[in-house]
Amino acid sequence: MPAYSSSLPILTLVANDPDQSRRERSIDRTILLDIAPDRETLILSEKSTKYLRQTLKIRVASTNAVHWLYRNRKSTNTDVQGATSRMSTFVPRDTHDDMRENAGQNLHVVRRRVLSASSVSPLCLPMTSIENRLASAEGGLSLDIWSSMTLSTADKLISPRPLGPTHILIAHNALPKTNFESLPENRPLRRKKSSTLIFPKVLELPINDLLFALNVPNLSPTIPALPRRLFKELPRVFMFVPHLETFAELVVYLHTKNQAELFRKLVPEWMRDIMHPLPTAGSAVSMAESRGVGCRAGRFFGMLVSGSASDSSLDQDRPVSGEPERSIDFIAREVAEAECSLALPGSSADPLFKTTSRLDALRDNLDYIGYFGRDVWNELETCREILVRAVSWKAKVEGCMEKDH
Structure with missing residues (x-):
């Protein structure tokens, strides 16, 4: 995790144990x-x-x-540096109500400065209150x-x-x-410039x-x-x-x-309709059959997401499905054919690449926080392997079409 200084509390995460692949730490x-x-x-x-x-x-x-x-x-x-502060006043418990109302005049009170963690504001729009709001990028307070x-x-x-x-x-x-923001020249006992961290x-x-x-x-x-x-x-x-x-x-x-909701947001509806019910990994067609082109596509997908540590292989210890027609290869071919039929002329956004990029990002985030729930990881990697093979099938189809022309 990058190191930096902030006026807000920073949550730190520990790294996964390299000797304990996909094994969660015990919750304290x-x-x-x-x-x-x-x-x-x-x-x-x-x-x-x-x-x-x-x-x-x-x-x-x-x-x-x-x-x-x-x-x-x-x-x-x-x-995130321009934090505001508040004053908390402490009055003795045995003080009468009428005296509390005039605490500032009649009592010796103790005051403390309390840092407000609510003052996070975009550049050039500093917050002057403790309200929980941010300024929009367009320049107005949202x-x-x-x-x-x-x-x-x-x-x-x-x-x-x-x-x-x-x-x-x-x-x-x-x-x-x-x-760096310049401060007025007439400010005594203050440095001429103040630095802030801009995310x-x-x-x-x-x-x-x-x-x-x-x-x-x-x-x-x-x-x-x-x-x-x-x-x-x-x-x-x-x-x-x-x-x-x-x-x-x-x-x-x-x-x-809600695992279904999670993948509905990451995988387009038409892809999910083809993919489900998901096959168990290794069904009918072994993972090794398409390892050549699949691994090359997988390494390319890893470059789509900055810092992604994803690969294209699945765990080899998952059970074998009894329905060969729902193999990963079969579903990948259907997804590739559907994508070719739905592709718009001149469209630069490839849904196969985009969806795989999202799944890579999800995988890296899950790995970073150390969450290794079996169900969500199995669906994640099965969907991703289907997409890797779909890209392979699509490349073959497009190659054949170019030869025909």
């Missing part, structure tokens, strides 16, 4: 208990991590786009999409606490640029602290894992990710465990 339940002590019985039980994830997952209809999980925002050239996400009194009275939004995660995938692209999205810690095994084992939630504000935290593309969809999946 002490961290979960620190986040949600009101769920102590469940957290300290002997139930598996998979059981906890399924029990605590958020159940939301896929069509409910107004749910807080789907309220994310992208911004460019974002400055609507506050986080204001309704506060911890109400009703929520505090319920135990265990509902699994609602607790933090705003700010994801970025590139090192920030340094911008080219960031993605804001709400998370639930318990579900996030439960589904990100590589999260650094520190307590607290995330800043404490505030009463009227969602604390913001920074996190580096390999790819912003697919990360919002991945975060929703980590909260809901």
